[in-house]
Amino acid sequence: MAAHAGVSRQTVSNALNAPQRLTAPTLARVRAAIDELGYVPDEAARALTSRRTRLIGIHIGPTAHSHASTPEPLLAEFVRAAARHGFRLVVLGSFGDDAGQIAAFDDVWRRRAVDGVILTDTHTDDARPAWLRERGVPFAAFGRPWGAPDSPHPWIDVDGHGGAWLAVDHLASSGHSRIAFLGWGHDEAGGDDRERGWLEAMTTRGLDARPHAHASGDTVVAGAERAAELLERWRPTAVVCASDTLAAGVVRAADRRGIAVGSDLAVTGYDDSPLARLTHPELTSLTQPFAAVADFLVDHVVMASGIEVPDPPPRTRVAEPTLVVRGSTGGVRAGALSF
Amino acid sequence: MAAHAGVSRQTVSNALNAPQRLTAPTLARVRAAIDELGYVPDEAARALTSRRTRLIGIHIGPTAHSHASTPEPLLAEFVRAAARHGFRLVVLGSFGDDAGQIAAFDDVWRRRAVDGVILTDTHTDDARPAWLRERGVPFAAFGRPWGAPDSPHPWIDVDGHGGAWLAVDHLASSGHSRIAFLGWGHDEAGGDDRERGWLEAMTTRGLDARPHAHASGDTVVAGAERAAELLERWRPTAVVCASDTLAAGVVRAADRRGIAVGSDLAVTGYDDSPLARLTHPELTSLTQPFAAVADFLVDHVVMASGIEVPDPPPRTRVAEPTLVVRGSTGGVRAGALSF
DNA sequence: CTGAAAGCGCTTACAG
DNA sequence: CTGAAAGCGCTTACAG
Numbered sequence: 001m002a003a004h005a006g007v008s009r010q011t012v013s014n015a016l017n018a019p020q021r022l023t024a025p026t027l028a029r030v031r032a033a034i035d036e037l038g039y040v041p042d043e044a045a046r047a048l049t050s051r052r053t054r055l056i057g058i059h060i061g062p063t064a065h066s067h068a069s070t071p072e073p074l075l076a077e078f079v080r081a082a083a084r085h086g087f088r089l090v091v092l093g094s095f096g097d098d099a100g101q102i103a104a105f106d107d108v109w110r111r112r113a114v115d116g117v118i119l120t121d122t123h124t125d126d127a128r129p130a131w132l133r134e135r136g137v138p139f140a141a142f143g144r145p146w147g148a149p150d151s152p153h154p155w156i157d158v159d160g161h162g163g164a165w166l167a168v169d170h171l172a173s174s175g176h177s178r179i180a181f182l183g184w185g186h187d188e189a190g191g192d193d194r195e196r197g198w199l200e201a202m203t204t205r206g207l208d209a210r211p212h213a214h215a216s217g218d219t220v221v222a223g224a225e226r227a228a229e230l231l232e233r234w235r236p237t238a239v240v241c242a243s244d245t246l247a248a249g250v251v252r253a254a255d256r257r258g259i260a261v262g263s264d265l266a267v268t269g270y271d272d273s274p275l276a277r278l279t280h281p282e283l284t285s286l287t288q289p290f291a292a293v294a295d296f297l298v299d300h301v302v303m304a305s306g307i308e309v310p311d312p313p314p315r316t317r318v319a320e321p322t323l324v325v326r327g328s329t330g331g332v333r334a335g336a337l338s339f
Numbered sequence: 340m341a342a343h344a345g346v347s348r349q350t351v352s353n354a355l356n357a358p359q360r361l362t363a364p365t366l367a368r369v370r371a372a373i374d375e376l377g378y379v380p381d382e383a384a385r386a387l388t389s390r391r392t393r394l395i396g397i398h399i400g401p402t403a404h405s406h407a408s409t410p411e412p413l414l415a416e417f418v419r420a421a422a423r424h425g426f427r428l429v430v431l432g433s434f435g436d437d438a439g440q441i442a443a444f445d446d447v448w449r450r451r452a453v454d455g456v457i458l459t460d461t462h463t464d465d466a467r468p469a470w471l472r473e474r475g476v477p478f479a480a481f482g483r484p485w486g487a488p489d490s491p492h493p494w495i496d497v498d499g500h501g502g503a504w505l506a507v508d509h510l511a512s513s514g515h516s517r518i519a520f521l522g523w524g525h526d527e528a529g530g531d532d533r534e535r536g537w538l539e540a541m542t543t544r545g546l547d548a549r550p551h552a553h554a555s556g557d558t559v560v561a562g563a564e565r566a567a568e569l570l571e572r573w574r575p576t577a578v579v580c581a582s583d584t585l586a587a588g589v590v591r592a593a594d595r596r597g598i599a600v601g602s603d604l605a606v607t608g609y610d611d612s613p614l615a616r617l618t619h620p621e622l623t624s625l626t627q628p629f630a631a632v633a634d635f636l637v638d639h640v641v642m643a644s645g646i647e648v649p650d651p652p653p654r655t656r657v658a659e660p661t662l663v664v665r666g667s668t669g670g671v672r673a674g675a676l677s678f
Numbered sequence: 679c680t681g682a683a684a685g686c687g688c689t690t691a692c693a694g
Numbered sequence: 695c696t697g698a699a700a701g702c703g704c705t706t707a708c709a710g
Contacts, residue, residue: 008697013689023695043452044386045687048702053383055429061415072411076400076433088452089430090394093422094415113382113427220617245617252619255594278559278584278614280591347681352705362679384703387686451687 016041047112054087056301057108057117059101061094070120071273074142077294078118084295085302085309090114098127109137116301122146122155129153138304140297144316154300156293156317160270163286163321164197164240167268170284170323171238172205174330176266180211180236182226182246184218194242194270211236215246223249224256231257237265238329244269244276244285251279251328266329281327289319355380386451393426395640396453398440400433409459410612413481416633417457423634424641424648429453437466448476455640461485461494468492477643479636483655493639495632495656499609502625502660503536503579506607509623509662510577511544513669515605519550519575521565521585523557533581533609550575554585562588563595570596576604577668583608583615583624590618590667605668620666628658 007030014021015030022030033039047053058078060070079089090113092104105128108114116138119128124147132139133153145151164181171179181198183191195212202209211234215222223246230239231253241247247269251261259265262281269276269285276283296317299309346369353360354369361369372378386392397417399409418428429452431443444467447453455477458467463486471478472492484490503520510518520537522530534551541548550573554561562585569578570592580586586608593600600606601620608615608624615622635656638648 009687010689010697011695014696017689021695026695038449040446040449041689042387042687043450044383044392045702046689047383048381048387048704049687049689051702060411060418070411072399072409075430079399079430079432083432088447091414091418091428091430093418107379108427110377110379111382220619224619248617275614275617278587278617280559280563348703349681349705350679353680356705360679365679380705381703384686385705387688388703388705390686 012039051112052305052307053113053115054085055090055114056082056087056298057090057092057105057114059092059094059104059120074120074288074290074294077290078298081291081294081298085298085307087115087298087302092117102128102131105132105137106135109135115305118142118297118301138301140300140304142293142297144318152315154297154304154313154315156296156319158288158293159318159320160191160193161197161200162318163270163323164194164242165201166286166321166323167240167270167284168198168201168205170325170329171240171266171268172201172207174266176238177207178211178234178236179207179238179240180213180230180234181240181242182223182230182250183212183214183242184222184246185214185216191242198240210234215249218243218245220245220249220252223247224252225249227253228257231259231265238267239265240268242270244271244273244283247283247285247328248275248279251283262327262330268329272324276324276326279328284326284329285324286321287324288321292319351378390451391644391646392452392454393424394429394453395421395426395637396429396431396444396447396456398431398433398443398459413459413627413629413633416629417637420630420633420637424637424646426454426637426641431456441467441470444471444476445474448474454644457481457636457640477640479639479643481632481636483657493636493643493652493654495635495658497627497632498657498659499530499532500536500539501657502609502662503533503581504540505625505660505662506579506609506623507537507540507544509664509668510579510605510607511540511546513605515577516546517550517573517575518546518577518579519552519569519573520579520581521562521569521589522551522553522581523561523585524553524555530581537579549573554588557582557584559584559588559591562586563591564588566592567596570598570604577606578604579607581609583610583612583622586622586624586667587614587618590622601666601669607668611663615663615665618667623665623668624663625660626663627660631658 012030015027019027082089092108095101095104105117119139119141120143122141122143122145129145129151139153141153141155144155144157168179179202181195183195199209213226213230215226227250239250241250247267250267254261254265261267269283272285272287276285296313299313303309303312351369354366358366421428431447434440434443444456458478458480461480461482461484468484468490478492480492480494483494483496507518518541520534522534538548552565552569554565566589578589580589586606589606590600593604598604608622611624611626615624635652638652642648642651
C-alpha cells in the first residue's frame with residue numbers, strides 16, 4: 001500500500017488520521033492509491049494502538065422497569081447516527097434489571113470492548129448512571145434522570161407534556177370541548193408528564209379537566225375496561241390517551257357500544273407504535289423524534305470518548321414529538337402537524 | 340497479573356486459551372489470581388494477535404423483500420446464543436436491498452471488524468449468499484435458499500407447512516370441518532408453504548379444501564376485506580390464516596358482522612407476533628422457535644470462523660413451530676401444544 | 679509442563 | 695512536511 005503510493009506507512013496513516021499534516025499533492029497521491037487498492041485499516045490493530053474501538057454498547061429488550069424497550073426503528077437510527085463518526089453498535093443483551101445491565105457494562109468496559117454505552121429506559125433510583133460515572137465510562141441517556149434532576153450526565157427526553165398539549169390543541173381546534181384523558185396510573189416516568197400536559201392544556205382553555213381515568217396497566221384490555229366507565233360517566237366527544245395501547249382499548253370499548261370512532265368519538269394515542277396503524281380507524285398519535293434522539297446520544301458518547309464532533313449538542317435536551325393525524329380523529333387527509 | 344500468580348504472561352494466556360496445557364495445580368493458582376485481580380484480556384490486543392474479533396454482524400429492520408425484519412426477541416436470542424461462545428453482535432444497519440447489505444458486509448469484512456455474519460430474510464434471487472461465499476465470509480442464513488435449494492451454505496428455516504398442519508389438526512380435533520384458509524397471495528417464500536400445509540392437512544382428512552382466499556397484502560385492512568367475502572361465500576366455522584395480521588383482519592370482519600370469534604368462529608394466526616395478544620379474543624397462533632434458530636445460526640458462524648463448538652448442528656435444518664392456543668379458537672385455558 | 683521471543687497491523691510521539 | 699522507531703497487549707509458535 002505505502003509502496004504503491006511511493007510513501008511510507010506513516011504517511012498513509014497521516015492521510016487517514018491527520019490529513020492536515022500532508023501537503024495537498026501528497027495527500028491526493030496517497031488517497032488515489034488508497035482508493036485504487038481499496039485499502040481500509042484493520043480495526044483490531046487500529047483499536048489496539050489508538051485505544052479506541054469505535055464501538056458503542058446498548059441493551060435491547062424489555063427491562064424490569066418498563067414495557068418500553070429499545071424499538072427497532074430507534075436501533076436503526078442509532079446505527080445510522082454512529083456511522084456518521086465511523087462507529088458501530090454492539091448489542092449487550094437484554095437484561096431485566098439494573099444489576100444485570102451493569103454486569104454487562106462492567107464486562108465490556110474491562111475488556112475495552114466498547115468506547116462507551118447508551119442508556120435507555122431511565123427510571124427512579126436508576127443505579128446505572130452513578131456506576132458509569134464512577135468508572136469513567138462515556139455514556140448518555142435516553143430519558144431524563146427521574147428523581148435525580150441534577151444528575152450531571154447528558155440526556156435527552158421527549159416532551160410528554162408538550163405532546164399531550166398538541167393532542168388537546170388538535171381536538172379543540174376541531175371543535176371538541178368534552179375531552180377526556182385516559183392514562184395508566186401514576187408513575188414518575190412518562191405517564192404523569194403526559195397527563196399534566198392534558199390538564200394544563202384543558203385548564204388554559206377553560207375546559208372541564210375532570211374527565212380522566214387510569215387503567216390498571218398499559219394494555220388494551222385494561223384500557224377498554226376503563227374506557228367503558230369513562231365514556232359512560234362523562235360522555236366525552238374525544239379521549240386523549242397516554243399510549244397507543246390504551247387508545248386501542250378505547251377504540252374497542254367504543255366499537256362494542258356502537259360508537260363510531262372518528263365521527264362520534266375522537267381518540268388520540270401516543271408513541272405512534274405499529275399498533276397505531278392496526279386499529280380501525282387508524283390512530284392519530286404522537287411520533288417520537290428518533291433521528292434527533294439518536295444523533296444526540298451518539299454525539300455525546302463519541303465526544304466523551306475524546307473525539308470532537310462538528311456540532312456539539314447541549315448537555316440536556318427535551319425534544320418535541322410530532323402529531324400524526326389519522327382517522328381516529330376524523331382526519332380525512334393524513335398529515336403531520338409540527339409543534 | 341502474571342507476577343501475582345508467580346508465573347509468566349504466557350502461562351496466563353494458556354490458562355485462558357489452552358487450559359489443558361497446564362497442570363491442575365498451576366491452573367488453579369493462575370485462575371485464583373485471575374479472579375482475585377479481576378483480570379480480563381484486552382479485546383483489541385486479543386483480536387489483533389488471534390485474528391479473531393469474536394464479533395458477528397447482522398442487519399436489522401425491514402428489507403426490500405419483506406415486511407418481516409429481525410424482530411427484537413430474535414435479536415435478543417442471537418445475543419444470548421453468541422455469549423455462549425464469548426461472541427457479541429454488531430448491528431450493521433438497516434438497508435433496503437441486497438446491494439446495500441453487501442456493501443456493509445464488504446466494509447466490515449475488509450476492516451476485519453467481524454468474524455462472520457448472519458443473514459435473515461432470504462428470498463428468491465438473493466445476491467448475498469454467493470457474494471459471501473466468494474469472499475470466504477463465514478455466514479449462516481435464517482430462511483431456506485428460495486429458488487436455490489442446493490446452495491451449500493448452512494441455513495435453518497421454520498416449517499410453515501407443518502405449522503399450518505398443526506393449526507388444522509387443532510381445529511379438526513375440536514370438531515371443525517369447514518376450515519377456510521386466508522393467505523396473502525403467491526410468493527415463493529413462506530406464504531405458499533403455509534397454504535400447502537393447510538391444503539394437505541385438509542385433503543388428508545377428506546375435508547373440503549376449496550375455501551381459500553388471498554388478501555391483496557399482509558395487512559389488517561386487506562385481511563378484513565377478503566375475510567368478508569370468504570365468510571359470506573363459504574360460511575366456514577374456522578379460518579386458518581397465514582399471518583397474525585390477516586387473522587386480525589378476520590377478527591375485525593367477524594366483529595362487524597356480529598359473529599363472535601372464539602365461539603361462532605375459530606381463527607388462527609401465524610408467527611405469534613405482539614399483535615396476537617392485542618385482538619379480542621387473543622389469537623391462537625404459531626410461535627417460531629427463536630432460541631433454537633439463534634443457537635443454530637451462531638454455532639455455524641462460530642464454527643466457520645474456525646472455532647469448535649460442543650454439539651455441532653447439521654448443515655441445514657427445518658425447525659417446527661409450536662401452536663399456542665388462545666381465545667380465538669375457543670381455548671378456555673391457554674397452553675402450548677407441541678408438534 | 680513452562681518460559682523467552684517474535685509479531686499481529688496499525689498509530690503515536692519524535693527525529694530529520 | 696515526511697520518515698524511522700517504538701510500542702499498544704496480547705497469542706502463537708518454538709525452545710528449554
